[in-house]
Amino acid sequence: MTSPNTLVFMELAIQQAKLAMDALEVPVGCVIVEDDKVIASGRNRTTETRNATRHAEMEAIDVLLEQWQKNGLSMTEVAKKFSNCSLYVTCEPCIMCASALSNLGIKEVIYGCSNDKFGGCGSILSLHLSDAVSPNKRGFKCAGGILATEAVLLFRTFYEQGNPKAPKPHRPLAHQATT
Amino acid sequence: MTNNQLIVHIPDDPPHDLHHQPTVTVFASFINPKHANQIVRRLNQIAPLGDLRHVKRIRKKVLEGGEIELSVVLCLANEGDNQLDGVPPHLQEIISSYQLSPFITNVSKYEATSKEEWQEQCKFWPTSYHPRTYSIDGITGFSEEESHSVLKFMQSAVELATSDGLVVNAAVIVDPSVKQIISTARDQVFTWNTCKDDSFYRKPDLFNFHPISNRLNPQKPMHLRSSCNHLKQPFTSVACLYPGQWAEQQSHLQSSYYCHPLRHAAIVAIESSAARDIRLFPNDEGSKEKYLQLDHESYCTSSPSKRQKTVSATVEDNDKLNAHSQASNLIEENDKLNPNLLSERPYLCTGYDIYLAWEPCTMCAMALVHQRIRRIFYAFPNPKTGALGSVHRLQGEKSLNHHYAVFRVLIPEEALHKYHTPVAEAEETGI
Numbered sequence: 001m002t003s004p005n006t007l008v009f010m011e012l013a014i015q016q017a018k019l020a021m022d023a024l025e026v027p028v029g030c031v032i033v034e035d036d037k038v039i040a041s042g043r044n045r046t047t048e049t050r051n052a053t054r055h056a057e058m059e060a061i062d063v064l065l066e067q068w069q070k071n072g073l074s075m076t077e078v079a080k081k082f083s084n085c086s087l088y089v090t091c092e093p094c095i096m097c098a099s100a101l102s103n104l105g106i107k108e109v110i111y112g113c114s115n116d117k118f119g120g121c122g123s124i125l126s127l128h129l130s131d132a133v134s135p136n137k138r139g140f141k142c143a144g145g146i147l148a149t150e151a152v153l154l155f156r157t158f159y160e161q162g163n164p165k166a167p168k169p170h171r172p173l174a175h176q177a178t179t
Numbered sequence: 180m181t182n183n184q185l186i187v188h189i190p191d192d193p194p195h196d197l198h199h200q201p202t203v204t205v206f207a208s209f210i211n212p213k214h215a216n217q218i219v220r221r222l223n224q225i226a227p228l229g230d231l232r233h234v235k236r237i238r239k240k241v242l243e244g245g246e247i248e249l250s251v252v253l254c255l256a257n258e259g260d261n262q263l264d265g266v267p268p269h270l271q272e273i274i275s276s277y278q279l280s281p282f283i284t285n286v287s288k289y290e291a292t293s294k295e296e297w298q299e300q301c302k303f304w305p306t307s308y309h310p311r312t313y314s315i316d317g318i319t320g321f322s323e324e325e326s327h328s329v330l331k332f333m334q335s336a337v338e339l340a341t342s343d344g345l346v347v348n349a350a351v352i353v354d355p356s357v358k359q360i361i362s363t364a365r366d367q368v369f370t371w372n373t374c375k376d377d378s379f380y381r382k383p384d385l386f387n388f389h390p391i392s393n394r395l396n397p398q399k400p401m402h403l404r405s406s407c408n409h410l411k412q413p414f415t416s417v418a419c420l421y422p423g424q425w426a427e428q429q430s431h432l433q434s435s436y437y438c439h440p441l442r443h444a445a446i447v448a449i450e451s452s453a454a455r456d457i458r459l460f461p462n463d464e465g466s467k468e469k470y471l472q473l474d475h476e477s478y479c480t481s482s483p484s485k486r487q488k489t490v491s492a493t494v495e496d497n498d499k500l501n502a503h504s505q506a507s508n509l510i511e512e513n514d515k516l517n518p519n520l521l522s523e524r525p526y527l528c529t530g531y532d533i534y535l536a537w538e539p540c541t542m543c544a545m546a547l548v549h550q551r552i553r554r555i556f557y558a559f560p561n562p563k564t565g566a567l568g569s570v571h572r573l574q575g576e577k578s579l580n581h582h583y584a585v586f587r588v589l590i591p592e593e594a595l596h597k598y599h600t601p602v603a604e605a606e607e608t609g610i
Binding site: 061125 | 428438440541545
């Protein structure tokens with residue numbers, strides 16, 4: 001655990017995931033934390049936008065980018081801000097989001113359950129690891145398994161609701177991560 | 180060189196010599212056949228084979244005299260590490276409780292793509308081989324008419340990439356069944372419009388670039404040297420080539436000048452196509468149920484003519500196959516109920532192609548998986564951050580729930596200079 005408030009922040013991410021579920025979206029939520037304060041939150045909006053890239057992380061990142069530029073920050077200042085931010089997200093970021101987070105140079109990612117199909121922080125690809133070959137690629141610290149059971153439960157509820165014909169959730173989202 | 184020779188399929192796995200297929204080292208052990216079931220069950224729980232799903236867990240050999248010898252794959256061994264130190268504790272337990280003596284052996288790294296490959300693979304450790312059961316148009320070649328259309332759309336993507344002084348990446352999403360452009364975009368990492376401007380979202384299908392011209396002559400012979408992989412110019416404004424470059428921007432931004440490090444061309448084109456879908460089909464009620472059920476696990480398109488199986492041939496999981504047939508049934512039911520809506524409206528970008536000037540980075544390539552693009556065509560490789568064969572190869576990641584086919588269209592680099600450099604210079608840089 002990287003902050004004494006880790007569980008508090010993950011609870012807030014879970015709250016965001018529940019908001020997604022209420023809106024009939026796949027229940028994933030996140031918060032972004034700077035200096036132990038939540039500065040942005042996001043939840044999945046793929047169904048509403050009909051854009052499958054509108055994951056919780058992307059939503060929260062957009063909030064920050066808009067805010068910081070409204071405040072007149074330069075791009076180097078924005079980069080510095082991101083390098084001081086932690087992301088708390090209920091499910092391991094997918095390959096797209098992990099890659100985006102690496103491009104932004106975020107400090108660390110704390111996630112709930114792992115993502116066995118799409119995960120970009122160890123499950124399928126390890127985009128959080130820095131790479132000496134390409135200096136463009138910045139690594140970030142990563143820890144999983146925080147409130148994973150709660151995150152999995154949300155998925156299970158969602159898929160049971162979503163497809164009553166399914167014998168059981170057919171998206172094997174969730175082995176609880178051990179790190 | 181004919182048109183269709185200019186379109187090169189980029190396969191799911193890196194090409195390799197039949198007799199020198201890549202292998203990885205694993206720990207294996209002989210086991211007592213009586214314990215085989217128990218051991219395999221426990222191993223599948225604690226040490227699933229992951230990317231090596233094509234590798235058979237158990238190897239069976241009939242020895243002289245009819246005795247059967249079984250050996251089992253325990254886990255992947257780290258490169259150059261012959262010690263069992265790195266083996267997880269649960270696995271250590273199995274090793275000691277069944278008194279196994281692990282040894283190092285090689286297994287094939289990739290699933291066989293042909294019967295010949297499979298037979299070679301089985302010489303060192305048995306694998307399973309599932310011939311591809313789905314096909315995407317073009318993998319087995321393009322007709323002259325198809326390749327003409329591909330070249331025209333690629334040309335429009337390259338023109339778009341060079342259309343505004345600064346050369347950036349550009350994306351053109353196309354519905355190939357009617358040869359219609361669905362959306363277009365250039366990189367918008369730096370834009371002078373403000374991002375939240377309504378017009379920005381509402382005009383994705385106004386195509387104000389010129390009708391496709393014949394400035395690029397696809398018939399012109401090209402010499403495809405290896406140097407083709409390294410463009411002569413750095414093109415530092417191409418977002419997918421330098422995804423971290425935005426942070427170097429020193430100047431303070433004015434209110435009219437917006438920077439968004441993640442607005443690469445493919446991402447923006449996806450956003451535009453989604454906005455178009457909402458505009459054309461504002462009433463989502465009819466398909467809401469279907470969306471919920473198929474989001475994140477749709478194996479079929481909603482359009483019967485474009486329906487394609489995206490279940491990887493490696494899927495053996497019965498649950499998944501059931502889910503797939505359920506989804507098919509459901510769509511067929513829905514088709515009967517509301518054929519008009521469904522035949523016009525695809526689920527996300529299912530059935531659509533995207534043309535990109537440059538091979539997309541990992542973020543963009545995965546975004547295109549999420550949005551269910553059917554085929555990706557790119558002109559120029561992205562050796563440092565490309566995710567369709569250069570650094571990663573997402574089209575071959577078996578675990579993903581959707582797979583597109585990837586093609587490179589061989590266009591000379593001069594296409595990028597043609598519109599903006601003096602003629603003499605363009606000729607000089609021509610390949």
